[in-house]
Amino acid sequence: MKWIDLPFVVAFCVTVPVLVVLIATTLQAATIVGSKHDFSTPGTNTDEVCVFCHTPHWANPLADAPLWNRFVDTAKVYTLYSSPTMDTAPGNLAVSVSVLCLGCHDGSSAYGIVVPSLGVTGGDKHDLVNFAVKDPSKTDQSSYQPCEKCHGDIWNGSPRWFRVGTDLSNDHPIAMTYPTSAQDAAFNTPPNLQNGWADVKLFHGKVECPTCHNAHDPANAPFLRKDNTASALCVTCHVK
DSSP: OOOHHHHHHHHHHHHHHHHHEEEEEEHHHHHHTTTTTTTOOTTTTTTOOGGTTTSSSSSTTTTSSBBBBOOOOOOOOOOOOOTTTTOOOOOOGGSHHHHHHHHHHHOOOOOEEOOOOOOOOEOOOTHHHHHHHHHTTOOOOGGGGGGTTOOHHHHTOOOOOOOOOOTTTTTTTOOOOOOOTTTTTTTTOBBBBBBBSSSBBBTTEEEEEHHBBTTTTSTTTBBBSSSOGGGGHHHHBBBB
C-alpha cells in the first residue's frame, strides 16, 4: 500500500479548482478585451474593462441588468416597429433590457437622468453612476475614456459607433413577448419560454436586443449570438 502525501493532496485539491476558476474567468474576459465594447485604456486610471458597464458598488437599481453602472433614460420616446401581421406587440422599452443597449446605440444624448435612491444625476452616454456617487462634482466621463472608441471618424478616420436612432420602425421588433405555437405556427417553440434557447436568449419571455446580440462576445460580428450563415440565427426562432 502506498502512502499519499497529505499536504500534496490538500494543496492539489485547493489549487486545481482555483486554477479552473482563473482559466474560466480568463477565457470569458478574453472575449470582450480588445473588442469595440472594451473602453479601457491600459496604463491609465481607466484600465478596467468591466467598469464602463458594471460596478460592484452603487449600481443603478433602475436597470434590468447585473450591477449596471450607467444611467438609464426611462423617459426617452422611441418609435417602435408595428405590423398588422404581428402576433404580439412591442411593450414598454423603459422597463426592458433593450433600453440598456439603446442608452449608447440610439445616438441621442439624454442629460439630467435621476437615480433617486442614490441621489445622483447624469447622462446616458458618458456618465457612470458609481463615479457620480463618489464625486458629484464630476459626472461627465468623456475625459476619462478614449473618445476615439466611439468617435473614430473625428479622431482617426475609423467608423463611428453603430447608432440606430430613436426611430425603430424599420428595425426588428423588441420588448415583445415571444409568440406561442398556438398563436403562430411559423415560430419555433423554445425549450424555455422565459429564457429561450442555449444560444439565443429570451428575457422574461420577451425578444430584446440581446436576444440576438451578446455584448460580451465579438466572435460573430456584430456581436451576434451565433453565426448567421444560411440564416442560422434567424431560423432559430422563425420557421422557414
